[in-house]
Amino acid sequence: MNKFSIHGECNLSVDRNILTINITGPCNKEFFFYLHQKLLSVADKININNYAVLLIPHGDAVIIFDAFLAHVEFLKSKSVKAIAVVLESCSTPSMTKSMCHKAYENADIVHQFFENRAAAKNWLNDEILYG
Numbered sequence: 001m002n003k004f005s006i007h008g009e010c011n012l013s014v015d016r017n018i019l020t021i022n023i024t025g026p027c028n029k030e031f032f033f034y035l036h037q038k039l040l041s042v043a044d045k046i047n048i049n050n051y052a053v054l055l056i057p058h059g060d061a062v063i064i065f066d067a068f069l070a071h072v073e074f075l076k077s078k079s080v081k082a083i084a085v086v087l088e089s090c091s092t093p094s095m096t097k098s099m100c101h102k103a104y105e106n107a108d109i110v111h112q113f114f115e116n117r118a119a120a121k122n123w124l125n126d127e128i129l130y131g
Helices: 029-041 065-077 093-106 117-129
Strands: 009-015 018-024 052-058 082-086 110-114
Touching (some): 009 029, 018 029, 029 065, 052 117, 082 093, 093 110, 110 117
Parallel strands (some): 018 052, 082 110
Antiparallel strands (some): 009 018
């Protein structure tokens, strides 16, 4: 049983081995535990050896950094090829970009930031998954 209630919301979808994660923050540690359970529940819909993540933070995407680092390690253990972060709906884009870049770079995860979903999906499809 979690000590605290979940702060944050997420919605997951899969399209051609791109796992889209829409997140609305702020997010706490309990949220990431919940997110990991949801990610495991869609694992059978992707090719675990060739998939990427399209991350779309919405609103106030403030995240507890230690919880985010644990999340990055989770993604790394699941062999994610790359992460595209779309900042168009995020009210804290510079802070979110800085935090994501630091965590993904330290975990050696290929990543890039975009202003719109179409450009991000094109990069994931053309350069990462099927390029």
